[in-house]
Amino acid sequence: MSALAMGGGGGGGSMPSETAPQYDPAVEYRAGLTALQAQRWADAEKSFRHVLAVSPRDANTNYLMALSKIGRSDYKGARSYLEKAVKLEPAMIPAHEQLGIALAKLGEADKAKEQLDWFTARATTCGTACADATVLQQGAAAVQAAIGAGKQARVAVPGLLMFASTQAGDGAYLAAVALINEHRYNDAILSLRAAEQVFGPHPDILTYLGFANRKLKRYDIAEAYYRRALAVAPGHRGATEYYGEMMLERGDVAGATRMLAQLDAQCTFGCAEADELRRWIVRRSNAS
Template sequence: MGSIRVLLLAGVIAGFAGGAALAAGSGGGGGMSLPSESGPSYDPAEEYAKALAALDARDFKAAARSAQRVTDAVPQNLDGWKLLGAAQTGAENWKGARRAYERAVKIAPDDLNARGGLGMALARLKDPKARDQLDWLKARSASCGAGCNAELLRSLTAELERALAEPTAPSARLDQPLILADAGDAAYLDAVSLINEGRYEVALARLDAARAAFGPHPDVLTYQGFAHRKLGRFEVAEGFYRQALAAAPDHRGALEYYGELKVERGDLVGARRMLARLERACTYGCAEAETLRSWIDAGGGPER
């Protein structure tokens, strides 16, 4: 995880320096606070990296613990749920794996690993619904066209067929591929260049690769929101901005772009709320707040 932060601190990506890690809360004594306000909290991107490292070391209990912290912090993050499912699969906690993959499928019904992971967990639990997932994978294979990952579909289908035929046999694979941080950085920088060229669809594919490496990193999530917004997918964009702010509530890029989205949707009251949060985050002022203020004053803004 350090490499992406080094790049950001070096100024490679302008305007995104506002993403801050969530600090652990202080304990009791000396002040009046609710337990939910003073309990420990975690940086979900760091916990994601810990979970990947623990999976690689086959410490599935530690992997599940860190992955659970990711999903607690950013409940709508697909990669966090898939990572938790992979950890529970490794630990042979099939009920836990089923719950994690069910959430992943709910978030992204077309995600191949989520479908395969859910089918595996159901097969291990001897639940007949596992066959529904196998049928889904086979149907997807039959209609597999351009851009379809036929190799992954074949692998998932074969693994699930084996699990259904012999539910107690050990699994031959984990469903969450381990991705090196350096590869994630390269995907991230590729995506930034593509966004600057206005090639948003291609950029989104590279951002998916970066997110798989880094988990719910607010910089990646913010750029995903930005690209979807430029493609007119406002609801999808809003979901990514919300995830970014769940990971880092004072992230300046996410606050600015979410505010701009609200202006574009005619929600000036909501945009002013984002501006107020930006002003609290920028003690001495910042370009993000000034840009959002100009959008609000104009009722819109220039193409970015």
């Protein structure tokens, strides 16, 4: 008999896909935050690696992974995650600050200066009265000091709002839902991002981020959020329904029909999400 048929060296006889670890990104994200706060850098890195395996385009997790690397004095490793974080979320001020400091620490003063220039440009656009004025000023000062110190720059993992309680995260999420019901989608997105900092790539948060962006006609951004939600939770009925509705809005009837088929396969005895998407498809067909 083949090694596979006999179970190989593992003795279980199961397929690798059946025995591979299954990680809940939201749980791993919170575990990573707890480890980071306790300065258990290796544990934090392990948890954030599990999150990124499912949701590699999550800017918050890339940033937190970088902080885990910084805690272990791995500035080169931190740099790549920080660069990805600011690419995914260009307005992420703490990531720009830590990137500038890490680059200075690595002896790349010219590139660190690019981050300082980013702070200068952002501060000019922001003005002295905007909400981020103080944070931008502090970030610029930190990067400037690091450039001056060069490889001798002192680096410390910052204590940030990322350690907000789950209650604060729940509050931000509930506020976002209320704002969506009031059609205040831009405000809802801000609240959802605050919740995302606490809970990471949670499928409910990603789904609502997709929904709010869709209502603002930002279809490409909405699609990216729906896809991320379904990558984290393939059976998420809300994301499947809303993604199908958006497909109809963009004229993709076949795509919406595929989403409905997925819902029907999940909802043996029917469910509200399948019924609602079916109504959308019928209305679309009647209007054609």
